Amino acid sequence: MxxxxxxxxxxxxxxxxxxxxxxxxxxxxxxxxxxxxxxxxxxxxxxxxxxxxxxxxxxxxxxxxxxxxxxxxxxxxxxxxxxxxxxxxxxxxxxxxxxxxxxxxxxxxxxxxxxxxxxxxxxxxxxxxxxxxxxxxxxxxxxxxxxxxxxxxxxxxxxxxxxxxxxxxxxxxxxxxxxxxxxxxxxxxxxxxxxxxxxxxxxxxxxxxxxxxxxxxxxxxxxxxxxxxxxxxxxxxxxxxxxxxxxxxxxxxxxxxxxxxxxxxxxxxxxxxxxxxxxxxxxxxxxxGFLTYSGQKMSKTLRNTISPVEVATALSEAAAAALPGGPGAAAGAPLVGVDVVRYCLMRAISFGQDGDFSLQDVLSRYGSELGNALGNLLNRVLPFAEEVPAKGALGPLEEELAGAQRQAAAAAATAFDANQPTRALDAIWTVIAAANLYIDKAAPWVAKKTDPARLGTIIATLIEQLEAISVMISPVMPVVAGRMREQLGLPPIAFEEGSDRWPMALPSRAPGEKLHRGSPIFPRLEKEKEAELLARFAPPRPDAEPGKADAKAGAKVDAQAGAKADSKAAPAASGGAEVAAPPARQGKSPVAFDDFARLDLRIGVVTSAERVKKKDRLLDLRVDTGDGAPRRIISGIAASYAPEELVGKRIVVICNLPPRDFGKGLVSEGMLLTAEVEGRVRTITVEDAAPGTPVF
CATH class of the missing domain: 3.40.50.620 (HUPs)
Incomplete structure (x- = not known):
């Protein structure tokens, strides 16, 4: 390069x-x-x-x-x-x-x-x-x-x-x-x-x-x-x-x-x-592509009304007010909103495509991807230690997490090199999901009671991951990266020509270095505060007939979704009556083995999930299928799953279907395998298989 x-x-x-x-x-x-x-x-x-x-x-x-x-x-x-x-x-x-x-x-x-x-x-x-x-x-x-x-x-x-x-x-x-x-x-x-x-x-x-x-x-x-x-x-x-x-x-x-x-x-x-x-x-x-705001075209009136600086300032104020001790309780809190806006603009809109920016989406990502995933990862680690512990022997869980980090760092770098910040963030969030999953499996709260040496290995492993993550997110969220590093006891990232700081390999911390647990970077916002923000930045009344364009777009999405799961969800039984067994299904006509063999079926890990705005049946998923960067899959399973239920699941994906364009920047690059169980659509899941594992 x-x-x-x-x-x-x-x-x-x-x-x-x-x-x-x-x-x-x-x-x-x-x-x-x-x-x-x-x-x-x-x-x-x-x-x-x-x-x-x-x-x-x-x-x-x-x-x-x-x-x-x-x-x-x-x-x-x-x-x-x-x-x-x-x-x-x-x-x-x-x-x-x-x-x-x-x-x-x-x-x-x-x-x-x-x-x-x-x-x-x-x-x-x-x-x-x-x-x-x-x-x-x-x-x-x-x-x-x-x-x-x-x-x-x-x-x-x-x-x-x-x-x-x-x-x-x-x-x-x-x-x-x-x-x-x-x-x-x-x-x-x-x-x-x-x-x-x-x-x-x-x-x-x-x-x-x-x-x-x-x-x-x-x-x-x-x-x-x-x-x-x-x-x-x-x-x-x-x-x-x-x-x-x-x-x-x-x-x-x-x-x-x-x-x-x-x-x-x-x-x-x-x-x-x-x-x-x-x-x-x-x-x-x-x-x-072009940006819309809450589904509305960026007219001159809207451009003059919705200021990105004002949105960022309002988010910063809301985050500061939510901290223990009130506004200004943590150094740097007033600037967090800027990074939230930067992140959402780069993450929500596939770079090169048309896309929509809305405060509802911002608040959703603030709570899930930033708060529950990134912020919570830091908050789950630092309470266990005041300094970097010694790391002992590494086991399969540590090796798996290190592999996820190497893959994410390489994929994110490839995406940034190709001027694709959206794909870079998708890749980075795979290792954030992997680190949260590692905590669940490694169970440091159990090791704390039974095996202090093992606890040290777990926490030291996570501290290294958090340092690498702070570097990878810094181009998009420099303030958040800086605050993470403060709590990890690290200096600000220094730029030096000829010196590559990208964490292709995990950094190493010396035992005994001090940690500085601070206030949450993404404190949880009260529902009342979210409602105030939504009301404040509601778009002005569109010139066109309200809902007309959205209804047309919705019809296009619904008509094209086509996934088997989309039409299978049945209403739940009421009144306590038994649910009748489903009727026997008529078998389908045989297919040649060669036709079946052409399907590229793989294990995929869901790294993020969110609802598609104004499309009640659709979820927008990012799934790691071993390609280096997660692929985007639009699936009509929102009636059966809340988005957070899917994150971390290992599912079966058909990877060689042609991309399906639902409009407004929604392009699906695969389809999940699902089954109908007692009137609900359920994904086919497996355990302990690496992303990209072929399914025969």
Whole structure:
């Protein structure tokens, strides 16, 4: 792996406020940058603001202020927001800065000198909201309505400079073919390839009808097209105020899928035209999906209403109030909410897919995955010792747990390396589940009475696991990781270039080192407090008819679920009457042995489970089937199991069914084997089989 890592967010357009969507991208970039620092890589993260264009000029005019003053005000809000969400960018670039203006004009001159910019006239359709040109086939009819902003595109006719984009279609297609990971996920690459294959038209790259932009060199009555200006930020930010050009090319541009075309088509074409070689193109453009909030589209009203910083602050206050002694009873408590928001954004939404964020989901994960799983693991260990005990001979239980840790660390690293924080967290939570299961099996409360030496081995084993877990979660939850380490008697994680801190092997603690048991990191919230939070952050009334879209989506999920278990749950008998024995079942027609042998049946361990919001019959499971990272399985067994009943169960999974897309980011990668017992669906379970064990 390269010794340097450079990740960028889009530079955010200042017609809006920082919201859940921009927070999602910025937090993801921060997570990846922190991970690479752990691995000893010289790492850099860039974010910033995109400040030019007709939309900004009009917004400033409407307020009665100069565009520059408007930009200063909004950019300051963005700059101040990211530290409040635990994000630490190394640079914040503004397109109105002199350093950017100078470098963009140099890029223009290089491209023009190669004959790829020429003067002509543009006549066509332009969406001011997108700051993008469209043809009629790109717009909704009648009325040439922008599909994103739902407003008619404006007719534009003016003198314009053009970029010879048509010259680069074949070169781009050839590059995509030889570099299939240039655009991720793969489905987005298919979209880009399809767009380019349709034929590229030369691109209008200047305007004369407004002035708020970077002047074209030697022709100042033209200002540059805002996307020509904006895309260059990823390079211009590396040139000043100090030379950081060693970080180019960027390892990954994180973008929303709505701006993928600009980054995967226009940007590499500009670079090739300017004389940069293929080795100097960005290594990857990763396009994530759209976010909804509690099932609602992120309208401007909703973005202005639901502030991620306010959600994080409210969670911190609720957690602090729940501590023994009241607010502020434990150092760092006011910051826990930031990590909860970071965790839920990275865990709940498969990176690259559309997804939903809701406070109900946040509270559920706070109580189960963070409180009951991670927080409770720490709380179950530290009461047994005030210092690290000596470790004796290791038995099968310790070896099994060490193997789970090695597998989880490797799988999480692979996922982070592939820019997949969701899968990384899935893998990390397998070892958290394994450690909790180890406690149940090792029973330290029994060893305390009968075998103190064995108790020391159990607690020392768990302390090592907790240290490794604190490192692995730190890119996503740096505050929580720090508080864990305080209680474990460990110093903060130190980053050092060339020094890999990732726990591929378990750390070792010297006996006698002090432990410092503290207050719970995730104290249990009262139901009344949860209700207050839900009411406070309830989404505003949607513009559309309430429930209409959800009902449609629900019908799609229910129709596609298809699992045998989904339709088998029967109502419980009432009145004390005996339940009649089920009628004899009609056998099915024989199948060839070869057909049966093609089924990939394996033992899987459920690492997490949760209800699917607004789908009463469905559970969303993560199951370790020996693939390195858990697979996601959507199953209609919610009428028979509470989610917490399934965690830790060893079940039988069909692993080679094609993925089933239920919509809204719900993709199932397998199916559980179940049986109907006395009117209830029950999973087929086994004992003491490793995840991935084949079933014959």
């Amino acid at each position: 390269a010794s340097r890592f450079y990740v960028t967010t889009p530079i955010y357009y200042i017609n809006d406020v920082p919201h859940l969507g921009t927070a999602y991208t910025t937090i993801a970039a921060d997570v990846l940058c922190r991970y690479h620092r752990l691995r000893g890589h010289e790492s850099r993260m860039l974010t910033g603001t995109d400040e030019h264009g007709l939309k900004i000029q009009r917004a400033a005019e409407a307020r009665g202020v100069a565009p520059g003053a408007h930009a200063d005000e909004i950019a300051a809000v963005f700059r101040a927001t990211w530290p409040k969400l635990g994000c630490a960018p190394d640079d914040f670039i503004r397109t109105s800065e002199p350093r950017h203006k100078k470098a963009v004009q140099e890029l223009w001159s290089r491209i023009k000198a190669r004959g790829d910019i020429y003067l002509g006239h543009y006549e066509g359709l332009y969406c001011v909201g997108c700051e993008a040109y469209y043809t009629e086939k790109d717009l909704e009819q009648p009325g040439n309505v922008c599909p994103l902003h739902k407003k008619p595109a404006e007719s534009v006719k003016e003198e314009s400079y053009f970029f010879r984009l048509s010259r680069y279609g074949d070169a781009l297609l050839d590059y995509y073919k030889r570099n299939p990971t240039f655009v991720q996920p793969a489905s987005r690459l298919n979209e880009v390839v399809s767009f380019v294959r349709e034929g590229l038209q030369d691109l209008s790259v200047s305007r004369t009808t407004f002035e708020w932009g970077i002047p074209v060199p030697d022709d100042p009555k033209h200002v540059m097209y805002v996307w020509f200006d904006a895309l260059a930020n990823y390079m211009t930010a590396l040139r000043e105020p100090e030379d950081n050009t060693r970080f180019w090319p960027a390892d990954v541009h994180l973008v929303g899928k709505d701006i993928l075309r600009f980054h995967a088509v226009y940007w590499p074409a500009f670079l090739l035209s300017a004389g940069y070689g293929e080795a100097e193109l960005p290594r990857q453009v990763f396009a994530h």
